[in-house]
Amino acid sequence: xxxxxxxxxxxxxxxxxxxxxxxxxxxxxxxxxxxxxxxxxxxxxxxxxxxxxxxxxxxxxxxxxxxxxxxxxxxxxxxxxxxxxxxxxxxxxxxxxxxxxxxxxxxxxxxxxxxxxxxxxxxxxxxxxxxxxxxxxxxxxxxxxxxxxxxxxxxxxxxxxxxxxxxxxxxxxxxxxxxxxxxxxxxxxxxxxxxxxxxxxxxxxxxxxxxxxxxxxxxxxxxxxxxxxxxxxxxxxxxxxxxxxxxxxxxxxxxxxxxxxxxxxxxxxxxxxxxxxxxxxxxxxxxxxxxxxxxxxxxxxxxxxxxxxxxxxxxxxxxxxxxxxxxxxxxxx
Numbered sequence: 104x105x106x107x108x109x110x111x112x113x114x115x116x117x118x119x120x121x122x123x124x125x126x127x128x129x130x131x132x133x134x135x136x137x138x139x140x141x142x143x144x145x146x147x148x149x150x151x152x153x154x155x156x157x158x159x160x161x162x163x164x165x166x167x168x169x170x171x172x173x174x175x176x177x178x179x180x181x182x183x184x185x186x187x188x189x190x191x192x193x194x195x196x197x198x199x200x201x202x203x204x205x206x207x208x209x210x211x212x213x214x215x216x217x218x219x220x221x222x223x224x225x226x227x228x229x230x231x232x233x234x235x236x237x238x239x240x241x242x243x244x245x246x247x248x249x250x251x252x253x254x255x256x257x258x259x260x261x262x263x264x265x266x267x268x269x270x271x272x273x274x275x276x277x278x279x280x281x282x283x284x285x286x287x288x289x290x291x292x293x294x295x296x297x298x299x300x301x302x303x304x305x306x307x308x309x310x311x312x313x314x315x316x317x318x319x320x321x322x323x324x325x326x327x328x329x330x331x332x333x334x335x336x337x338x339x340x341x342x343x344x345x346x347x348x349x350x351x352x353x354x355x356x357x358x359x360x361x362x363x364x365x366x367x368x369x370x371x372x373x374x375x376x377x378x379x380x381x382x383x384x385x386x387x388x389x390x391x392x393x394x395x396x397x398x399x400x401x402x403x404x405x406x407x408x409x410x411x412x413x414x415x416x417x418x419x420x421x422x423x424x425x426x427x428x429x430x431x432x433x434x435x436x
Contacts, residue, residue: 125284131291132191136183139299139335143179146331147171150324171324183298190294195246195254198293198391202244203384204234204256215262219255219274225362226278231255235262240382241375244395245277245286253281258382265372272359272368273376276396279358285351289394296390299336303329356425357432366429373397373429377422397422 151168190197209216216233223230231245231253239260247253255277262270280286310325360366382399385391392398398419 127288128291131288131295132187135187135295136180139183140176140180142331142335143176143328144168144172146327147175150327154320182302186298187291187294191248191290194290194294195248195252198246199234199254199256201384201388201391202236202256202382204236207233207235215257218271222271222275222278222362226275226282228278228282229253231281233257235259236382236384238382238384240399241379242382242395242397242399243273243277245280246290246394247281247286248290249284249287250281253286260379264375268363268365268368269372269375272363272365273372273396275359275362276355276369278362279355280351282358283351283354285355292393293390296336299332303332303336306332352419352425353428356429360429360432366432370426370429373422373426393419
């Protein structure tokens, strides 16, 4: 794969993608708790200024905010770091469970296992665990923290409707994401977004249970923090997608074509997948859509305001563009 740098053609290798993904993962893991702490402190400070009416001239909103922050921020930081560590080691299991994926073995699906084994050997990668999603939609994704702890999931619709060469190409595409360490970057991105949503729901329930209590200020603060976490989850998604370059899909497509030595296989697969990629268990999981070979979201979700906002930073290039790039590899116009 090549790119133009100052008028010259510079070759981008797989090792460049691996190094870039390693850097992105470290940056994401560091920025996530930092930005979270800044956002929470900003909410506390705003709340302190707004609740200062009627408190008298002795009331200092900055001191009050700092005192509250001393209690809240350590908890937020510890929770965020703990969530990252847990999700880093066990997040792939959560993702597979969310998708309703069931592990395949050489006894339950010998042909699929043999196919994945052959592609893993050709790609020079460890054999990933293989899962199937009981859905007629046509989609696939890879997840995990590294090639030694990797997983490939295929929908039943994909397995049943693709020719052998097309299915091999899709598996090779997912193996390319494993080899390039795209899976690790995507895992951290999903973790960051899901953390904000979960904390927001917990805070809302806490605020709801405190309704009618004597301390209305605490309830209002919980509501304010919950809204802030929801906004963080919605707004951070498109920003985090800056870290997930669109070129990773072109790179994975190109690598798959080289592994299978058959660009037409992936071209045929992409054509069949287009318009039939919705997966019921993932139809509203926008944070997980970026790791699939094509968006698994429902049409309503794709057309929502936040999806269109996220679309400004889309992680998948159009299928037509991917097909054209593969055709160029195959010597076609």
